[in-house]
Amino acid sequence: MVMEELSVQQLADGLDSGQFSSVELVRHFLHRMQAHRHLNAFISELHDRAVMQAGHADRQIRERKHGPLTGVPLAHKDIFCMSGERTSCGSKMLDNFIAPYHATVVQKLEQAGCVVLGKTNMDEFAMGSSSENSYYGPVRNPWNAECVPGGSSGGSAAAVAARLVPLATGTDTGGSIRQPAAFCGVTGLKPTYGRISRYGMVAYASSLDQAGPFGKSAQDCAYLLQAMAGFDEKDSTSVDAPVPAYLAELNRPLQGKVVGIPDEYFSTGLGSEVRTIIARAIDWAEEQGCIIKDISLPNTELAIPAYYVIATAECSSNLSRYDGVRFGHRCEDPKDLHDLYHRSRSEGFGTEVKRRIMIGTYALSTGYYDAYYLKAQQVRRLISADFNAAFQDVDFILGPTAPETAFRIGEKTDDPVTMYLSDIYTISINLAGLPAISIPCGIHEGLPVGMQLIGNYFAEDKLLNFAHQYQLATDWHQQCPPGFQQKRQGC
Ligand code: GLN
Numbered sequence: 001m002v003m004e005e006l007s008v009q010q011l012a013d014g015l016d017s018g019q020f021s022s023v024e025l026v027r028h029f030l031h032r033m034q035a036h037r038h039l040n041a042f043i044s045e046l047h048d049r050a051v052m053q054a055g056h057a058d059r060q061i062r063e064r065k066h067g068p069l070t071g072v073p074l075a076h077k078d079i080f081c082m083s084g085e086r087t088s089c090g091s092k093m094l095d096n097f098i099a100p101y102h103a104t105v106v107q108k109l110e111q112a113g114c115v116v117l118g119k120t121n122m123d124e125f126a127m128g129s130s131s132e133n134s135y136y137g138p139v140r141n142p143w144n145a146e147c148v149p150g151g152s153s154g155g156s157a158a159a160v161a162a163r164l165v166p167l168a169t170g171t172d173t174g175g176s177i178r179q180p181a182a183f184c185g186v187t188g189l190k191p192t193y194g195r196i197s198r199y200g201m202v203a204y205a206s207s208l209d210q211a212g213p214f215g216k217s218a219q220d221c222a223y224l225l226q227a228m229a230g231f232d233e234k235d236s237t238s239v240d241a242p243v244p245a246y247l248a249e250l251n252r253p254l255q256g257k258v259v260g261i262p263d264e265y266f267s268t269g270l271g272s273e274v275r276t277i278i279a280r281a282i283d284w285a286e287e288q289g290c291i292i293k294d295i296s297l298p299n300t301e302l303a304i305p306a307y308y309v310i311a312t313a314e315c316s317s318n319l320s321r322y323d324g325v326r327f328g329h330r331c332e333d334p335k336d337l338h339d340l341y342h343r344s345r346s347e348g349f350g351t352e353v354k355r356r357i358m359i360g361t362y363a364l365s366t367g368y369y370d371a372y373y374l375k376a377q378q379v380r381r382l383i384s385a386d387f388n389a390a391f392q393d394v395d396f397i398l399g400p401t402a403p404e405t406a407f408r409i410g411e412k413t414d415d416p417v418t419m420y421l422s423d424i425y426t427i428s429i430n431l432a433g434l435p436a437i438s439i440p441c442g443i444h445e446g447l448p449v450g451m452q453l454i455g456n457y458f459a460e461d462k463l464l465n466f467a468h469q470y471q472l473a474t475d476w477h478q479q480c481p482p483g484f485q486q487k488r489q490g491c
Helices: 007-016 022-034 049-062 104-111 154-161 178-184 218-228 274-285 302-322 337-348 351-363 371-391 416-423 426-430 460-473
Strands: 042-045 073-076 114-121 165-172 187-190 210-215 257-262 291-295 397-400 437-445 449-454
Touching: 007 022, 007 049, 007 218, 022 049, 022 073, 022 114, 022 165, 049 114, 049 351, 073 104, 073 154, 104 218, 104 426, 114 154, 154 165, 154 178, 154 210, 165 187, 165 218, 178 187, 178 210, 178 426, 178 449, 187 218, 187 460, 210 218, 218 437, 218 460, 257 302, 274 291, 274 397, 274 437, 274 449, 274 460, 302 351, 302 371, 302 416, 302 426, 351 371, 371 426, 397 460, 437 460
Parallel strands: 073 114, 073 165, 257 291, 257 397
Antiparallel strands: 042 114, 165 210, 187 210, 187 437, 397 449, 437 449
């Protein structure tokens, strides 16, 4: 089998048994990255650094001081600070920013021995659903280069789908791991809020942001999540709870599990082909002995308006730090301090980021705070209550990840509200802080369809278990976009 099709388990076994070295593996993937630059999946390629890190991993393996991820290649979304490397967050504002420290996620994965091949392209400050809002240009979907890969972690999803890298990190504030995973036909997990440290992850909306893994399969994601998860004293919202052994949970039978199907996720707005494909996945769950139960999440339609008040309010505050003084873009020859702020921010931020800062500032301003921000927080509580009630009766909630398959580049850029609707099924999960996974479950007209499985707090192990069982029975996750299979180099 060709190297890029190997699972993380197979990569670990191959490295451990000396079938190939990390340097060979890394060179193979770096070569693929170069060969497929037209996807624009990467903002930075870290060739020299990667080869050096791989050499170090090979020494560790020879000395038998290695773990399962030692020497395994990986990409980080360019939202994670990486010491000595540019961390742009897809923005002109941070184009010249060299991070002075590692994010905890970067640190942990370095300790686990992963080799970082590059930093992936993304919507500016993670604001978007298509990866078109990047200062570095749009990312292309490997399944159809005229289509978006989803967003904001579109670079990571596209890179894994095109087999440019076996694993990648992402972040999800309202769907930015799950929706691009669905559009690119890969597996992506958004963990419970607090499961993974946010330290060193550029902030968008701090009460919603959460890092998570992308991989070809749930099993691959389990490896990556294991290394990312855990308490961090540097993040006051990280949760001090034991991290289960995710791989050990993958093989539990699903017999008797109750799967809730929310009425609201199958109402108007859902494409009929996506509906049919999700229905097949529900039938599969029933064949496994799951109990299928109709449920209701009555406040679903309020999720997008509530999110776009809360997320914009938080971003307007978080992004106030980019003032041209301490770091980031600074305008030429400022006349005075006000001019420095004004022009540095006007020049450094893109249109969507400016739009959100303005909405958020407005929502938080005196006289409007109660009407917008406070109301949105109350709605957020209602949405959490819907999920709490549902999880009294069910183990999982299953539905589509997105209402349609990947749309065309440029199709929604002039209409932000239509763009915001791409996250209709994912956003409420962030408002409630719950974990959810997107798994490939079909292909329609050459584009992948993803199903979303939502779990109760800290039920990442159960989500991975369900997804793994589904992937043992189906091969949607093994489908490689046409043109990206490379038969040249065996291993
Ligand atoms: N599309 C949503 C937004 O633009 C979610 C983005 C994300 O999860 N980072 O806010």
